[in-house]
Structure formats: structure tokens, C-alpha cells
Amino acid sequence: SQTIHQWPATLVQPVGSPLSLECTVEGTSNPNLYWYRQAAGRGLQLLFYSVGIGQISSEVPQNLSASRPQDRQFILSSKKLLLSDSGFYLCAWRETGGSYEQYFGPGTRLTVT
Amino acid sequence: GQSLEQPSEVTAVEGAIVQINCTYQTSGFYGLSWYQQHDGGAPTFLSYNALDGLEETGRFSSFLSRSDSYGYLLLQELQMKDSASYFCAVEEEGYQKVTFGTGTKLQVIP
Numbered sequence: 001s002q003t004i005h006q007w008p009a010t011l012v013q014p015v016g017s018p019l020s021l022e023c024t025v026e027g028t029s030n031p032n033l034y035w036y037r038q039a040a041g042r043g044l045q046l047l048f049y050s051v052g053i054g055q056i057s058s059e060v061p062q063n064l065s066a067s068r069p070q071d072r073q074f075i076l077s078s079k080k081l082l083l084s085d086s087g088f089y090l091c092a093w094r095e096t097g098g099s100y101e102q103y104f105g106p107g108t109r110l111t112v113t
Numbered sequence: 114g115q116s117l118e119q120p121s122e123v124t125a126v127e128g129a130i131v132q133i134n135c136t137y138q139t140s141g142f143y144g145l146s147w148y149q150q151h152d153g154g155a156p157t158f159l160s161y162n163a164l165d166g167l168e169e170t171g172r173f174s175s176f177l178s179r180s181d182s183y184g185y186l187l188l189q190e191l192q193m194k195d196s197a198s199y200f201c202a203v204e205e206e207g208y209q210k211v212t213f214g215t216g217t218k219l220q221v222i223p
Contacts, residue, residue, distance in 0.1 A: 032209045044156070044200065044213040051209050059210075090155060094211070100144055100163075100204065102211060104155035 002027035006091050006105035013112055019078040021108050023091030026072065031093040033074040034102065035066055038088040050074060051096065086112045115139040117201055117214035124220045125191055133186045133217045135201035143204040145177050145184045146211070151197045159186070159199075188219075196221045 003026045013019060025031055032051050036044040037060075046059045048066035056066050063082060067075045074091060091105040117137045125131040135145065144163040148156040162168055162177035162184060174187040188195055201214040 034211065036213070041218075043215040046210070046212050049210055057210065094209070096209070100146060100161045101158040102146075102148075102156075102202075104157070107155055 002093075002103065004091065004093055004103055004105040006089075006108055008108060009106065010109045011111070013081050013110065015083055015112055016080050019076070019081050019085070019110070021076040021089055021091075021110075023074040023076075023105055024072055025093045028072070028093070028095065030071060030096055032096055033068060034092040034094070035074065035076050036090045036092065038090060040087070044090065047076070081112045083112050086110055115203060115205070115212045117203060117212065119199075119201060119214045119217045121215065122218045122220070124222060125188075127191055127193060127221055127223050129191050130187065130189050131191060131219065133188075133199050133201075133219070135184045135186075135214055137182050137184075137201070137203050137214075139182075139203050139205060139212070141205045142179065142182075145175075146202045146204070147173075147175050147186045148200045148202060148213075149197050150200065150216070156200060191221050193221050193223070195219060 005024050034049045035047040038044050049057050050068045063078050065077050089108045092102040094102045119135050146161045147159040150156040160175040162175050167176045172189045177184045198216045198218045200216045202211050204211050
């Protein structure tokens with residue numbers, strides 16, 4: 001069966017510090033991968049999605065970046081965090097080839113202080 | 114770009130029926146999905162519509178009208194555990210891109 005992992009579960013970082021969040025998927029090949037951010041009590045904002053290794057589409061360029069160094073690994077990064085980067089970061093995967101269901105990881109709750 | 118609109122909050126009585134609407138504007142529309150999210154948790158998939166009409170899955174049904182760029186989620190026989198946020202999401206054809214709405218917080222009261 002397929003599983004999706006995210007870590008860390010919670011993170012407190014000072015403004016201006018770097019960020020690296022990792023997401024890995026097991027039990028599937030060549031998944032589509034997604035990063036979303038959710039502010040408290042708000043909707044899910046699509047940040048990046050990837051249809052293959054090294055292929056990243058950015059929806060919110062700002063100070064965040066994403067990379068996909070391996071087929072089932074998706075990394076969200078920032079060189080300098082802003083207060084507005086606080087939120088709940090969710091990674092999701094979906095099968096390629098027409099499957100419509102997205103499977104979400106447990107999320108990382110980031111607080112920038 | 115894409116935009117999806119949902120009511121921000123809905124309150125309904127246990128055992129009743131509630132409808133959550135979603136209107137969207139997007140290019141290359143492919144399908145509309147619905148997700149449920151409990152406080153502090155991750156979203157979980159409920160239903161998907163690519164064609165016009167009603168899809169039923171147990172107590173939940175979802176409807177789509179492509180010509181009206183409109184869909185809704187219908188929850189029947191409401192239970193207290195249905196209290197959660199509900200999101201519609203659109204998929205753009207050919208892009209594998211999925212964009213979520215702002216979410217509707219449903220409160221079920223006794």
C-alpha cells in the first residue's frame with residue numbers, strides 16, 4: 001500500500017532563517033507531487049506541483065522553492081523565512097494517468113517567530 | 114487564473130441535510146473534487162465529478178454543472194462527526210494542477 005511521510009511535524013523558526021521540509025512517498029512510482037500551505041482557518045494555497053523528477057511548476061514564487069531530486073521525494077525550501085510563511089504545510093501525491101484522488105501527508109505546522 | 118468560491122460557514126442540525134455550494138472560474142476545466150478536513154488534520158478525499166450530474170457515495174453526494182461552472186456537496190443524515198471543513202478543488206485539464214477553494218466550515222449542532 002502507498003504511504004506518504006512528512007517531517008518534521010512541527011517547527012518553530014526565527015525570521016530570516018532557512019527552511020527545508022521533506023516529503024516522501026512509498027509504494028508508487030512516478031507520482032504527481034504537490035505542496036500546499038494553509039494559514040490558520042483558511043483554505044489550501046497551491047505552492048508547487050511536480051509531474052516528474054526535476055520538473056517543478058511554481059504557483060507562488062515569492063521566497064519559497066521546491067525540488068524533486070528523486071522520483072518519490074519532494075522538498076520545500078526557503079533561504080530566509082518571513083513571518084507570513086507561518087502555516088500548515090501539506091504535501092500530497094496523486095497517481096499519473098487520470099487518477100483524480102489526492103492523498104495528503106500529515107502536514108508540518110510551521111511557526112515563524 | 115483560477116478562482117473557487119464557497120460559503121465560509123454553514124450550521125446544520127444533526128440528522129438534517131446540508132448543501133455546500135462551489136462556483137469556479139478556470140481554464141481547461143477537467144473535474145471537481147471534494148475533500149473533508151477535520152481541525153488539525155489533513156484533507157481526505159470524498160468525491161469527484163468530471164461529467165454533469167449527481168454522484169452518490171453513501172450519505173454524501175456531489176453534483177456538477179459544467180455549463181454553470183457550479184457544483185455542490187450534499188450531506189444527508191448529518192452526524193456530529195461531520196463537523197469539519199469541506200473544500201472543493203478543480204483540476205485543470207492536461208496540467209495535473211489541482212487548486213482548492215477557500216473551504217466551508219460546517220458545524221453540526223444537536
